[in-house]
Amino acid sequence: MVIVGLIASVLGIALGLVIDWFPAQGSEQAKKIDTFWDVLIICSVPVFVLVTGVVLYSARYFRMRPGEENLDGPPIHGNTRLEVVWTAIPAIMLMALCTYAYLVLHDIEKAPAAGNERQIQVNGQQFTWTFDYNEGGKKFSSAQLYVPEGESVKFNVKTRDVLHDFWVPAWRMKIDAVPGITTNYRVTPIKLGTYPVVCAELCGLGHAFMRQTAHVLPKAQYAAWVKKMSAPAAGGAAAGGAGGAAPAVDAKALFQQGETQTGATACGGCHKLADAGTAGGVGPELDQVLKGKDAAFIKESILNPNAEIAAGFDKGIMPDTYSKLLTGPEVDALVKYLEEVAAK
Amino acid sequence: MFVLPFAFLIGLGCFDYWFYWAAGKPTRAEDHSSHGATSWKSYFHPNTDHKVIGIQYTVHSFFFLFVGGLMAMLMRAELAQPGRQFVDANTFNGLFSVHASILIFLFIIPVFAGLANFVLPLMIGAPDMAFPRLNALSFWLLPCAGVLMLASFFAPGGSFASGWTAYAPLSTTAPLGQMFFTIAVQFAGASSIATALNFLVTIITMRAPGMSFFRMPLLAWANFSTSLLVVIATPFIAASQFFVLLDYALGFHFFDADKGGDVLMYQHVFWFYSHPAVYIMMLPGFGIVSEVLAVKARKPIFGYRMMAFSLLAIVVLGFTVWAHHMFVSGMQSWIRIPMMVTTAIIAVPTGIKIFSWLATLWRGVIRLDTPMLFALGFLTMFTCGGISGVMLAMIPLDIHVSDTYFIVAHIHYVLFGGSLFTIFAGVYYWFPKMTGRMYDEKLGKLHFWTTFVFFNATFAPMHIIGVNGMPRRVADYADQFATWNLVISLASFCLGLSSLIFAYNMVASWRGGARAVANPWRALTLEWQVSSPPPVFNFDQVPTVVGGPYEYGVPGAVHGIFGPAAPAEAKATPAGTHAQPPTE
Ligand code: HEM
Ligand SMILES: [Cu+2]
Numbered sequence: 001m002v003i004v005g006l007i008a009s010v011l012g013i014a015l016g017l018v019i020d021w022f023p024a025q026g027s028e029q030a031k032k033i034d035t036f037w038d039v040l041i042i043c044s045v046p047v048f049v050l051v052t053g054v055v056l057y058s059a060r061y062f063r064m065r066p067g068e069e070n071l072d073g074p075p076i077h078g079n080t081r082l083e084v085v086w087t088a089i090p091a092i093m094l095m096a097l098c099t100y101a102y103l104v105l106h107d108i109e110k111a112p113a114a115g116n117e118r119q120i121q122v123n124g125q126q127f128t129w130t131f132d133y134n135e136g137g138k139k140f141s142s143a144q145l146y147v148p149e150g151e152s153v154k155f156n157v158k159t160r161d162v163l164h165d166f167w168v169p170a171w172r173m174k175i176d177a178v179p180g181i182t183t184n185y186r187v188t189p190i191k192l193g194t195y196p197v198v199c200a201e202l203c204g205l206g207h208a209f210m211r212q213t214a215h216v217l218p219k220a221q222y223a224a225w226v227k228k229m230s231a232p233a234a235g236g237a238a239a240g241g242a243g244g245a246a247p248a249v250d251a252k253a254l255f256q257q258g259e260t261q262t263g264a265t266a267c268g269g270c271h272k273l274a275d276a277g278t279a280g281g282v283g284p285e286l287d288q289v290l291k292g293k294d295a296a297f298i299k300e301s302i303l304n305p306n307a308e309i310a311a312g313f314d315k316g317i318m319p320d321t322y323s324k325l326l327t328g329p330e331v332d333a334l335v336k337y338l339e340e341v342a343a344k
Numbered sequence: 345m346f347v348l349p350f351a352f353l354i355g356l357g358c359f360d361y362w363f364y365w366a367a368g369k370p371t372r373a374e375d376h377s378s379h380g381a382t383s384w385k386s387y388f389h390p391n392t393d394h395k396v397i398g399i400q401y402t403v404h405s406f407f408f409l410f411v412g413g414l415m416a417m418l419m420r421a422e423l424a425q426p427g428r429q430f431v432d433a434n435t436f437n438g439l440f441s442v443h444a445s446i447l448i449f450l451f452i453i454p455v456f457a458g459l460a461n462f463v464l465p466l467m468i469g470a471p472d473m474a475f476p477r478l479n480a481l482s483f484w485l486l487p488c489a490g491v492l493m494l495a496s497f498f499a500p501g502g503s504f505a506s507g508w509t510a511y512a513p514l515s516t517t518a519p520l521g522q523m524f525f526t527i528a529v530q531f532a533g534a535s536s537i538a539t540a541l542n543f544l545v546t547i548i549t550m551r552a553p554g555m556s557f558f559r560m561p562l563l564a565w566a567n568f569s570t571s572l573l574v575v576i577a578t579p580f581i582a583a584s585q586f587f588v589l590l591d592y593a594l595g596f597h598f599f600d601a602d603k604g605g606d607v608l609m610y611q612h613v614f615w616f617y618s619h620p621a622v623y624i625m626m627l628p629g630f631g632i633v634s635e636v637l638a639v640k641a642r643k644p645i646f647g648y649r650m651m652a653f654s655l656l657a658i659v660v661l662g663f664t665v666w667a668h669h670m671f672v673s674g675m676q677s678w679i680r681i682p683m684m685v686t687t688a689i690i691a692v693p694t695g696i697k698i699f700s701w702l703a704t705l706w707r708g709v710i711r712l713d714t715p716m717l718f719a720l721g722f723l724t725m726f727t728c729g730g731i732s733g734v735m736l737a738m739i740p741l742d743i744h745v746s747d748t749y750f751i752v753a754h755i756h757y758v759l760f761g762g763s764l765f766t767i768f769a770g771v772y773y774w775f776p777k778m779t780g781r782m783y784d785e786k787l788g789k790l791h792f793w794t795t796f797v798f799f800n801a802t803f804a805p806m807h808i809i810g811v812n813g814m815p816r817r818v819a820d821y822a823d824q825f826a827t828w829n830l831v832i833s834l835a836s837f838c839l840g841l842s843s844l845i846f847a848y849n850m851v852a853s854w855r856g857g858a859r860a861v862a863n864p865w866r867a868l869t870l871e872w873q874v875s876s877p878p879p880v881f882n883f884d885q886v887p888t889v890v891g892g893p894y895e896y897g898v899p900g901a902v903h904g905i906f907g908p909a910a911p912a913e914a915k916a917t918p919a920g921t922h923a924q925p926p927t928e
Contacts (some may be wrong), residue, residue, distance in 0.1 A: 058706060079703075104740040
């Protein structure tokens with residue numbers, strides 16, 4: 001039986017290690033946490049095998065046979081030595097695990113040894129994230145998260161309304177965005193690519209759709225992106241913007257990402273629109289409700305969303321702040337875009 | 345919302361004696377006019393007989409199990425595919441909130457109180473609970489809570505949708521439905537506190553002569569420990585919900601950060617109840633399993649004293665671990681370390697219990713009937729839940745899997761594979777005593793195996809998608825999780841169907857099952873020494889306890905004898921000794 005147990009444990013551990021549990025291992029932190037997980041699997045499987053093994057063994061060999069209906073087992077009341085053993089061994093194992101956990105925790109939270117660490121402010125709001133950058137004194141924000149590969153980043157997480165939770169599964173780290181305080185964690189991304197950003201704390205209707213993208217770029221490409229973002233033209237669209245020189249508004253991008261300067265939430269966070277590829281399920285599906293509607297209706301719906309509500313939806317869910325957060329040209333561009341899409 | 349339930353309770357007569365007292369009428373302590381059931385109709389009136397109340401509690405709770413289960417089916421239907429199919433986001437959030445709240449506050453906690461209500465006074469040789477009228481009131485508070493929670497679906501803006509945790513400030517700014525939760529919890533909480541006080545007083549003052557604390561069956565110990573937890577912890581959730589009520593209705597700023605409120609305070613107060621609450625939902629199950637294992641393995645419980653002490657250790661430690669639910673909440677980071685250590689330590693007494701149960705099985709003469717199968721299923725499944733619990737205690741891992749489907753898997757391994765399995769074990773085990781009928785063994789076993797298989801098929805894959813990055817409480821998810829979610833949904837429908845076997849077995853056996861003898865399991869504890877179902881006042885003669893409750897295999901061992909004058913009477917002869925044929 002002991003041998004069967006050992007074999008089962010080895011197989012169980014092998015299985016536990018073979019299963020591809022985690023998403024991409026995208027950060028230094030992820031490496032340590034994944035190793036920690038392997039250790040946990042190695043410790044856990046034998047415990048489970050032991051308990052299940054004894055249960056199965058007893059069920060098989062100590063099962064009542066015909067003719068034993070009136071038989072009782074031997075009256076064993078206890079065994080002090082055994083009881084000490086199974087108190088002490090788990091206690092020692094657990095304390096060892098706690099110590100290891102503490103070391104890992106210390107590792108994944110410590111500041112980089114040298115150099116200035118990049119700080120990015122993460123703002124949660126129903127139901128989108130925006131990211132505020134401060135690159136060498138140049139400030140700008142973005143609805144998509146961009147970070148360079150191989151450098152430690154510290155995220156300072158805030159919220160504009162209720163609790164959210166900033167989580168990039170590929171980086172393994174997460175923390176709540178809490179009203180009234182700023183929370184933080186740091187990661188060192190080590191893998192190029194794009195990864196989902198997920199809200200992990202229930203934040204209301206659109207919680208499930210509060211997903212965005214993190215881009216990990218090579219350093220040079222990141223620098224180029226920063227340059228583009230901090231150039232006055234790119235960010236200037238929203239500012240004042242009445243002059244004829246204002247660049248054309250990319251309505252589709254606006255729909256998908258929102259207006260990051262003023263914090264206007266992305267329409268696509270809540271509305272489904274096939275053309276923009278958004279899946280939000282909080283508000284009405286625009287492909288359907290906008291069929292046959294005119295520009296005036298669409299404009300009114302953006303600026304004054306509570307005036308007329310699609311059947312099955314409630315007042316007060318769509319923000320009524322777009323009239324303040326979007327410029328005239330932006331609204332017009334959106335209306336034009338939606339009108340075109342609806343007519344298709 | 346407050347007034348209606350009270351009107352209902354007064355209408356039922358739950359407060360009659362309070363009015364008698366206030367009006368100066370005599371209140372007769374020996375008034376038994378509302379004691380005992382005369383027909384099935386008696387079960388729909390306030391009754392002071394603990395056996396009637398126990399059955400009321402149990403049946404009422406199972407009704408809510410099915411309601412809550414139905415909501416789970418709806419959720420799984422929606423989650424079978426990514427995207428939106430059956431319900432909108434608001435309804436979905438309402439569904440998981442009401443599902444969890446109903447199953448916690450109207451199923452697990454009260455069903456344990458119900459089973460204990462029936463068997464505990466019998467087990468310790470008492471004629472009833474200490475406060476029969478309070479007992480009736482505790483029960484009738486529950487339908488108020490249940491109806492409120494279900495009625496929330498009709499509130500403008502939908503039912504409460506901020507989870508059973510009702511975190512502020514989402515809850516304080518939610519539509520009206522949230523108040524149905526806030527207020528329902530007060531009723532459910534008042535009910536559990538009153539019952540817990542009742543248990544405490546009953547256990548302390550009404551034990552039969554000779555029943556010292558260390559001769560009590562472990563079920564009594566388990567309910568003693570649970571009641572301590574309830575009495576100390578429940579006021580905290582009441583408080584947390586009153587804060588929400590004040591914020592919501594009167595514009596207090598407890599949790600409004602802009603006005604000096606503190607959002608994390610809500611979580612601390614909430615978990616200071618809700619962590620002990622998970623032991624409230626587990627310890628009575630430990631008691632049930634101890635009874636079933638000893639009787640079905642025909643052996644004394646291994647390490648009885650350690651079993652009792654480990655319960656008390658869990659009670660004390662249970663109050664020192666609450667912030668392990670808050671590792672990613674943004675609280676002061678140093679608090680995490682002591683909370684991790686205490687959480688790990690609490691696994692030690694729990695481990696002691698598991699190992700003692702295993703040792704109890706060892707070399708027994710094991711009867712693998714339905715209650716035993718559920719008890720063994722509990723041992724293995726609860727171990728899984730315990731292991732994932734220890735993993736979650738480890739901060740670096742919890743940072744990744746907190747608020748994911750890994751948590752959902754863990755919750756269900758402890759609540760379904762743990763608590764619910766012990767509840768099934770207990771219901772099958774005491775079914776003959778409660779109803780006077782035998783259940784159908786074949787259907788019982790079928791129920792066990794279908795439940796066991798589909799339970800694992802439903803919840804084991806949730807570990808994988810959780811670690812892989814699927815957050816919990818979402819109506820929609822990334823396409824990469826689609827395959828597993830479909831598997832889970834299909835398995836969960838089978839799991840739902842398997843509960844129909846149980847429902848059928850219970851209803852059919854209650855109506856037409858074979859008559860049960862007094863002691864079909866040859867058990868030693870006192871409840872089995874009286875007829876099935878027991879006489880109206882439990883014991884015609886006061887029992888005297890002369891030995892431990894689990895002396896199986898000890899030749900001539902006796903737990904209790906009836907009437908000191910006539911120890912040799914036929915009825916008093918205990919079952920369970922080697923030579924003796926089964927009673928009757
Ligand atoms: C057929 C059986 C069951 C199924 C298929 C099921 C399914 C689910 C689902 C889909 C969720 C929502 C997960 C999420 O998105 O957060 C959930 C949550 C939950 N369930 Fe169940 N469930 C079942 C039985 C039970 C039982 C018996 C209990 C407890 C007694 C229970 C307690 C809970 C709790 C506490 C939550 C947490 C809700 C939250 O996220 O706040 N469930 N369940
Ligand atoms: Cu959120």
